[in-house]
Amino acid sequence: MTGATPLASLITEAKNGNLTVRMEPEEFAKIEYECQAFKTTIMAIQTNIDDVSKIQTWGFGDHGGSILTSAQTMADRFRKIASGSDAGNDYHTVLKEHWDAxxxxxxxxxxxxDRFIAEDEAFAARFNAETERLDQIPGGR
Known part of the structure; x- marks a missing residue:
């Protein structure tokens, strides 16, 4: 991650031990698991969108010699939305924003x-047990 993010100050406060949170260790493991799963999904979507941007002929009249003059313009717009646009409203940019969040x-x-784990062995043991359990879920991360 580059630059300041909306949660940067909270992350710093948490690292310094200045943030109070009440949460069970199993919930921390589940949040980690779900965040990783969501990021994996984002990567899969980005791969699919990259494939979309490489489609040469869409099949709606966007081929050479077509009498539908707007078809090539539409195909070009679809590719640009998939691969990147100056307006920042393309799939890649939006998915990157989701990834960052x-x-x-x-x-x-x-x-x-990590602060809890450093200070509480029982918490660490419960967190590690739940992490191991989640890692055994078929089709997980």
């Missing part, structure tokens, strides 16, 4: 969780 949420919880 999920990563901020994950990092905030990691900072709080």
């Amino acid at each position: 999920v990563e901020d949420i994950r990092l905030l919880h990691v900072a709080v969780r």
